[in-house]
Amino acid sequence: MAERQEVFLRARDRTFTAFSADDESQWKGPFYFIQGADPQFGLMKAWSVGDPDKGGDEWDQEIRLTEEAVQAVNKLNPKPKFFVLCGDLVHAMPGEKWREGQEQDLKNTLKKIDQGIPMVFVSGNHDIGNTPTPETIAAYCRSWGDDYFSFWVGGVFFLVLNSQLFFDFSKCPELKEAHDKWLNEQLAIAKQKWCKHAIVFQHIPLFLKNVNEDHDYFNIERSLRQDLLERFNKAGIKAVFSGHYHRNAGGSHNGLDMVVSSAIGCQLGEDTHGLRAVIVTAEKIIHKYYSLTELNNQGIEKELMDLIKQK
Numbered sequence: 001m002a003e004r005q006e007v008f009l010r011a012r013d014r015t016f017t018a019f020s021a022d023d024e025s026q027w028k029g030p031f032y033f034i035q036g037a038d039p040q041f042g043l044m045k046a047w048s049v050g051d052p053d054k055g056g057d058e059w060d061q062e063i064r065l066t067e068e069a070v071q072a073v074n075k076l077n078p079k080p081k082f083f084v085l086c087g088d089l090v091h092a093m094p095g096e097k098w099r100e101g102q103e104q105d106l107k108n109t110l111k112k113i114d115q116g117i118p119m120v121f122v123s124g125n126h127d128i129g130n131t132p133t134p135e136t137i138a139a140y141c142r143s144w145g146d147d148y149f150s151f152w153v154g155g156v157f158f159l160v161l162n163s164q165l166f167f168d169f170s171k172c173p174e175l176k177e178a179h180d181k182w183l184n185e186q187l188a189i190a191k192q193k194w195c196k197h198a199i200v201f202q203h204i205p206l207f208l209k210n211v212n213e214d215h216d217y218f219n220i221e222r223s224l225r226q227d228l229l230e231r232f233n234k235a236g237i238k239a240v241f242s243g244h245y246h247r248n249a250g251g252s253h254n255g256l257d258m259v260v261s262s263a264i265g266c267q268l269g270e271d272t273h274g275l276r277a278v279i280v281t282a283e284k285i286i287h288k289y290y291s292l293t294e295l296n297n298q299g300i301e302k303e304l305m306d307l308i309k310q311k
């Protein structure tokens with residue numbers, strides 16, 4: 001049992017144990033990974049009864065959808081380098097009634113992922129609370145690994161951030177400060193340019209469509225957004241992948257691609273339950289969102305897969 005829990009605890013000591021810097025800091029040619037967001041076990045029921053703050057007492061639909069996602073990813077050939085889930089793993093907030101059951105069922109579903117495809121977890125507001133505390137963050141780390149860390153895959157540098165520390169750090173100012181200090185160190189590493197690309201994962205998007213849009217529940221507050229964009233830009237970050245919006249969205253700003261992916265679970269717009277395939281070549285980062293059905297039936301289209309065969 002302990003061994004099987006290990007797959008959820010690979011993010012440790014601010015790095016990711018499946019990818020060592022020694023093995024992975026060199027570019028070895030194009031590769032791809034899969035990004036998903038917001039399985040959020042419990043939201044579909046809560047949404048259907050019109051009570052997103054409480055009513056999430058059932059999550060059969062999300063179990064089925066996540067099973068579909070796992071099946072689709074397991075079928076891919078060649079295998080993706082990893083499968084990242086960009087937050088809101090479950091709907092129940094820390095300490096809420098259905099939390100434990102939702103987490104357990106999600107883990108049971110994700111355990112079926114091919115052993116050769118490491119899973120990377122990003123913390124969302126539902127995972128650590130809208131106003132996180134040292135306790136809620138510690139509980140997340142015990143369950144899913146570090147709340148922020150960096151890792152290398154084939155010469156590409158990846159940063160996983162805790163965007164809740166951007167959103168509301170009123171109950172954990174020291175953790176926010178530590179996160180900021182760490183982020184500056186990581187951005188300095190990215191800036192040294194011995195990485196082919198640098199890519200960020202965080203639950204809350206910096207912006208949804210336009211860099212100057214107003215702040216609301218679904219994006220980062222404007223002055224902090226500007227500050228982060230500037231720091232990311234200076235460090236040469238090429239793309240930021242997020243969830244949280246339960247719709248596909250995004251835009252680009254000064255060469256940075258802000259990619260917002262819809263949910264595996266509950267849809268709040270016109271998109272379908274799905275996953276995003278991200279192809280990393282020497283020159284660029286190309287991505288496409290697929291519905292779970294599409295990905296299960298047809299896989300990733302040939303034009304994209306051909307890109308990873310080029311050396």
Ligand SMILES: [Zn+2]
Nearest residue numbers: 088124125244
């Ligand atoms: Zn969220």
